[in-house]
Amino acid sequence: MRLALGIALLVFVAAVVQVTVLTGARLLWAEPDLLLVTIVCVALVAGSVPGAVAGFAGGLLIDVMTLGTLGVTSIVLTLAGYWAGRYGETTGRGRRFAPVIATFAISLLAGIGGVALHFLLDQPVSARVAFVTALPSAIVAAALALGVQRIARASISEPPRLERARQVELV
Amino acid sequence: MPRNRTARTAVLGVSVRRPADGKLPTRTTAALRRRLVVGGLVLLSLVLVTLSYREDGDGPVAGAQNVAAAGLRPFQIAADRVAKPFRDAYGWSSSLLDARSDAARLEKENELLRQQVAERQLALRENVRLRKLLAYRNGPRFPEGYDGLAAAVLSRPAGAYAQAIVIAAGRNDGVRVDDPVVTQDGLVGRVSRAGSRTAQVTLLTDDSSAASALDVETQAFGIVRSGDGPRAPLRLDRVPKEANVRFGDTIVTSGWSSPRLSSLYPRGIRIGRVTSVGLTDTDLYTQVQVKPFADLNALEAVVVLIPSDRGATFP
Numbered sequence: 001m002r003l004a005l006g007i008a009l010l011v012f013v014a015a016v017v018q019v020t021v022l023t024g025a026r027l028l029w030a031e032p033d034l035l036l037v038t039i040v041c042v043a044l045v046a047g048s049v050p051g052a053v054a055g056f057a058g059g060l061l062i063d064v065m066t067l068g069t070l071g072v073t074s075i076v077l078t079l080a081g082y083w084a085g086r087y088g089e090t091t092g093r094g095r096r097f098a099p100v101i102a103t104f105a106i107s108l109l110a111g112i113g114g115v116a117l118h119f120l121l122d123q124p125v126s127a128r129v130a131f132v133t134a135l136p137s138a139i140v141a142a143a144l145a146l147g148v149q150r151i152a153r154a155s156i157s158e159p160p161r162l163e164r165a166r167q168v169e170l171v
Numbered sequence: 172m173p174r175n176r177t178a179r180t181a182v183l184g185v186s187v188r189r190p191a192d193g194k195l196p197t198r199t200t201a202a203l204r205r206r207l208v209v210g211g212l213v214l215l216s217l218v219l220v221t222l223s224y225r226e227d228g229d230g231p232v233a234g235a236q237n238v239a240a241a242g243l244r245p246f247q248i249a250a251d252r253v254a255k256p257f258r259d260a261y262g263w264s265s266s267l268l269d270a271r272s273d274a275a276r277l278e279k280e281n282e283l284l285r286q287q288v289a290e291r292q293l294a295l296r297e298n299v300r301l302r303k304l305l306a307y308r309n310g311p312r313f314p315e316g317y318d319g320l321a322a323a324v325l326s327r328p329a330g331a332y333a334q335a336i337v338i339a340a341g342r343n344d345g346v347r348v349d350d351p352v353v354t355q356d357g358l359v360g361r362v363s364r365a366g367s368r369t370a371q372v373t374l375l376t377d378d379s380s381a382a383s384a385l386d387v388e389t390q391a392f393g394i395v396r397s398g399d400g401p402r403a404p405l406r407l408d409r410v411p412k413e414a415n416v417r418f419g420d421t422i423v424t425s426g427w428s429s430p431r432l433s434s435l436y437p438r439g440i441r442i443g444r445v446t447s448v449g450l451t452d453t454d455l456y457t458q459v460q461v462k463p464f465a466d467l468n469a470l471e472a473v474v475v476l477i478p479s480d481r482g483a484t485f486p
Contacts, residue, residue, distance in 0.1 A: 012246075020247045021254040025261075049208050056212040060219075064239045065247060070232060071219030078212045082205075121224060 003050065006156035007042050011054050014038035015061035030136035035062060036110055037144045039077050040084040040103045041152040044092065048085025055081030069121060076113050080106045103145035107138040300472050307355035308474060314437035317351075317476040320344055324470045325369060334377035334397070335360075338473060341368045349435050351476040357441040357464030358382065358424060359473055370475075374467050375442070376404045383434050384442055385425040386416050392425055395442055398460060404467065405443055407459035412450065416459050420445040437476065 018035040025031060035058050043051020059074030084102050092098035111134045118125040222232045301321065308319040322340035340346050342365050350362040352372045360380060364371035373380055376397045384395045384407060391414030393407040410416055422445065426438025441464050449458035 016243070016246050016250045017254070020250040021258065025258075049205050052209045052212055056216065059216070061243070063219075063223075064236055065243050067236065067240055069220060070223035070236060071216040071221075074216040074219065075213055078209065078216060082209045121220070 003046060003156050007046060007050055007054050008057070010038055010042060010152060010155055011035070011058045012061065015058050015065065019062060019065045027140050028136045030133045030140050032140050032144060033107065033110075033137060034144065034148070036077065036080060036107060037103055037141050037148045038152070039081045040106055041099055041145060041149040042156065043081040043083075043085035044088035044099055044102060044149065045152045046085070046156055047089060048082050051081030051085035051088075052078050053081070055079070069123070072117055072121065073114075075117065076110050079113070080110050099145040099149040100142045104138045104142040107141040108134055111137055297471070303355040304472060304474055307353075312439070312441075314440060314476060316479055317437060318479050318481075319474040320346065320477055321472060321474050322346075322370075323472050327468070327470060328374065334374040334380075334467075335363065336372050336374065336470060336473075338370050338372055338475070339368070340475060341366045341370050343367050345477050345481055346370045346475050347477075347481070351436045351440070352473050353440055353476060354465045354470065354473055356466070357443065358436065359465050359467065359470065361435055362475065372473070375463060376467055382436050382442065383425045383427055384422050386410075386414070386445070387421045387423055388417070389415050389420065391416055393422075393456075393459065395422065395461060403446065403460040403462070405461040405463055407445070407461050408456065410457040410459050412455075412457055414457060416445060416448050416457055418445055418448060422461050 014035045014037075018033070022032050022034055039051060039055045039058055042054045046054075055077030056074045059072075059077035060070065062068070062073045063070045084106055087102050088098060092102060095101075111130055115125055115127055115130040119127070219232070222230070223236070226233050304319075304321050307313060308321075313319065320340055322338040322344075324336050325339050326337040328334050328336060338352070346362055346365050348362055348365050352359045352361060358375060360372050360374040360377070362370050363373040375382065375395065378397050380397060382395045383392070385392050386407075391410050393410040395405050396408055398404045398406045407416070407422060422442045424436040424438060424440040424442060425434065426436060426440075427434045443461040443463040445459055446462045447458075447460040449460075451458075
């Protein structure tokens with residue numbers, strides 16, 4: 001319960017700040033994507049399923065607040081949360097710079113995926129701008145990840161690992 | 172060995188059978204659940220995308236979205252109010268940082284614009300000048316039997332002792348030595364040297380120049396030569412004492428011709444206006460000073476008069 005509440009609060013605050021404060025802000029010629037960073041950090045701390053759910057909810061919040069096409073941001077952030085969670089559960093477990101690496105890679109992929117999705121929906125989107133700002137956006141996101149990861153760790157407790165053995169057989 | 176052993180028992184070599192209740196191991200269950208959740212969320216997102224895209228702003232999904240957006244609005248307003256001072260501070264500091272580069276950029280832009288304005292003014296002046304030349308060339312004052320060749324002035328007199336200019340037209344354009352050169356205001360001089368692409372024009376104010384002329388009002392003949400200085404650039408020589416030349420009279424070329432010789436200049440080209448008339452008992456002729464109509468110190472374009480039978484064309 002504490003996990004769910006913590007994640008919900010983090011995602012909600014990140015979504016509101018993203019839409020209200022960070023829209024149009026420029027850092028290294030790129031708009032910081034705080035929600036994506038939060039989703040990735042939550043997923044790294046809590047796991048792939050909570051990450052995917054957080055991504056879906058965060059994306060839905062963004063689409064609702066911006067009155068955009070519902071579900072577009074949700075798809076991208078759901079997959080981002082899931083992949084980040086899987087990375088945290090497997091290769092990235094215990095690695096110090098896992099949040100930075102994961103955020104950088106997922107930010108790049110999410111940017112490209114978002115453009116592709118908008119393109120598929122025949123919505124006006126500048127691929128040139130998206131590709132030009134992809135790298136700066138990923139760098140900014142990676143820089144934000146260290147701070148957000150600490151907040152996420154402090155806000156939500158780590159769930160028990162699913163892979164841990166639940167019974168011991170005596171041979 | 173039986174096929175339904177667990178991995179651990181296989182390694183240990185102990186024949187312990189799996190439970191027969193048919194349940195999947197925990198790890199597999201977790202993976203399956205994980206994939207189901209993600210697949211379900213993606214599917215739900217796709218359903219939302221489809222519904223939202225098809226409704227196009229008016230439908231139950233859009234209505235729900237509007238209600239939800241209205242519900243979230245207070246949070247957005249609150250966040251905006253909290254962030255506003257920080258945003259203002261950020262904007263102020265970034266504008267301060269940008270001010271220096273902006274100033275340098277604007278200075279360059281200003282310089283460029285000034286240059287463009289100057290170029291436009293020059294182009295405008297040139298346009299006006301060429302229009303005047305064209306109007307003169309097509310007008311009634313243009314001498315018959317001649318074609319006009321407009322040419323830009325490449326160099327102006329360097330000093331009081333060099334009363335010649337260089338124009339951007341030469342033999343290739345049909346220009347020859349002794350061709351008259353005029354502007355829309357009046358006579359300028361004659362071609363004294365013709366190159367292939369350029370030509371030298373000796374001005375009326377040069378000591379070697381002379382043009383037979385007459386006073387339009389009194390029909391008094393004379394010869395226009397260089398004057399005594401800047402205040403009297405030209406003088407009209409050989410005007411008989413009995414001729415009643417007056418201040419303000421207009422002097423034009425007389426354009427005389429005989430069976431074997433003729434004047435270099437065609438008849439009726441305006442030369443200048445009488446600025447002073449002097450008469451003493453000892454002088455044989457009336458002393459007449461003339462101010463040229465054409466501003467010989469600020470020539471920028473001229474027209475070379477080329478006899479029509481030579482076949483030059485106006486550009």
